[in-house]
Amino acid sequence: MAVTIREVASAAGVSVSTVSRAFTAPDQVQPATRQRILDAAAELGYSANPAARSLRGGSTGTLGLIVPDIANPFFPPIIKAMQARARRLGYTVLVADSDEREADELAVIAAVSKRVDGLILWASTLTEERLHELAGRMPLVVVNRHVPGIPEVRISLSAGIAQAAELLKAYGHRRCVFVNASRAELSRGKSIQESFEALDLSLHELGPYEPRFETGVHAATLVAAHDATAVIAHNDLVALGVLHQMANLGMSVPRDVSVIGIDDTLLASVSTPSLTTIRIDPEEIATRAGDLLIETVANSTGRSTKELDATSPIVEIGSRLIPRASTGPAPTH
Numbered sequence: 001m002a003v004t005i006r007e008v009a010s011a012a013g014v015s016v017s018t019v020s021r022a023f024t025a026p027d028q029v030q031p032a033t034r035q036r037i038l039d040a041a042a043e044l045g046y047s048a049n050p051a052a053r054s055l056r057g058g059s060t061g062t063l064g065l066i067v068p069d070i071a072n073p074f075f076p077p078i079i080k081a082m083q084a085r086a087r088r089l090g091y092t093v094l095v096a097d098s099d100e101r102e103a104d105e106l107a108v109i110a111a112v113s114k115r116v117d118g119l120i121l122w123a124s125t126l127t128e129e130r131l132h133e134l135a136g137r138m139p140l141v142v143v144n145r146h147v148p149g150i151p152e153v154r155i156s157l158s159a160g161i162a163q164a165a166e167l168l169k170a171y172g173h174r175r176c177v178f179v180n181a182s183r184a185e186l187s188r189g190k191s192i193q194e195s196f197e198a199l200d201l202s203l204h205e206l207g208p209y210e211p212r213f214e215t216g217v218h219a220a221t222l223v224a225a226h227d228a229t230a231v232i233a234h235n236d237l238v239a240l241g242v243l244h245q246m247a248n249l250g251m252s253v254p255r256d257v258s259v260i261g262i263d264d265t266l267l268a269s270v271s272t273p274s275l276t277t278i279r280i281d282p283e284e285i286a287t288r289a290g291d292l293l294i295e296t297v298a299n300s301t302g303r304s305t306k307e308l309d310a311t312s313p314i315v316e317i318g319s320r321l322i323p324r325a326s327t328g329p330a331p332t333h
Helices: 005-012 016-024 031-044 050-057 075-088 102-115 128-135 158-170 186-198 213-225 236-248 266-270 282-300
Strands: 062-067 092-097 118-122 140-143 152-155 175-179 202-206 230-233 258-263 276-279 314-317 320-322
Touching (some): 005 282, 016 282, 062 075, 062 102, 062 282, 075 092, 102 118, 102 128, 128 140, 140 282, 152 282, 158 258, 175 186, 175 213, 175 236, 213 230, 213 236, 236 266
Parallel strands (some): 062 092, 062 118, 118 140, 140 152, 152 314, 175 202, 175 230
Antiparallel strands (some): 276 320
């Protein structure tokens, strides 16, 4: 049987992704480590040639990434960074859009699964049973969705949300609204609720709606009806809808209402007023998710893909608040 990259990693005492970098991006690996990997590969008779791998094991050299909404400005920088990362490791990336609908997600998975070595599913709408079934057929990584036994990239908003709550508290806000725009990411609303309650801030939740600009437009009118002085939106796109409609209602941001988004997309810094938001680093997401999938693909070689590991890795990515002009002191009237 052909030697796998996993066996080389084990022999050299390094991770699978480090072995990949040693062959495809050697400048990113310490010389001593790279030499140890090369020695292990030579001793085991490992071939790093992508074409040879493809002929030998049916590898496509392609990774699949399915996102909820490719039009959301949060995703293009992640896709671009993941393509660059994958290219350095000898892969290409196939990207598809599920439009946050289970039927569409299933159709997309069926269309691309035979064309990729593994899949990354972002905020999947599928049931745990379906995800386990899929993970039993091919290497799978989920992002912003916890499923025991499946490798996961978890975006932790705890630090950024805590900083947002502290900022609003310092500005004298008491009545806040969270515009929820996701049924899949239930942990986001829970984390926000806990952080705000810890600081004795009242938080009323609206939704869940779809994570679109129009949701923010709709929610802005409800925010005014709840007499809230601050809004935290599910993402920047929703927050920009709130800003737009607040202006139409004759309300000033941040004089009458403070607004906070999540993601720190390019639009956040160029909106009027510029949007206070919670930053999630797209390059870190791309690097960690891509490396985790490549490692999962490598680890699946030589064993049944039906054997799910109950201790599958969870990679956590942090966040931080970026204060801008859309937040200010609570109104005194």
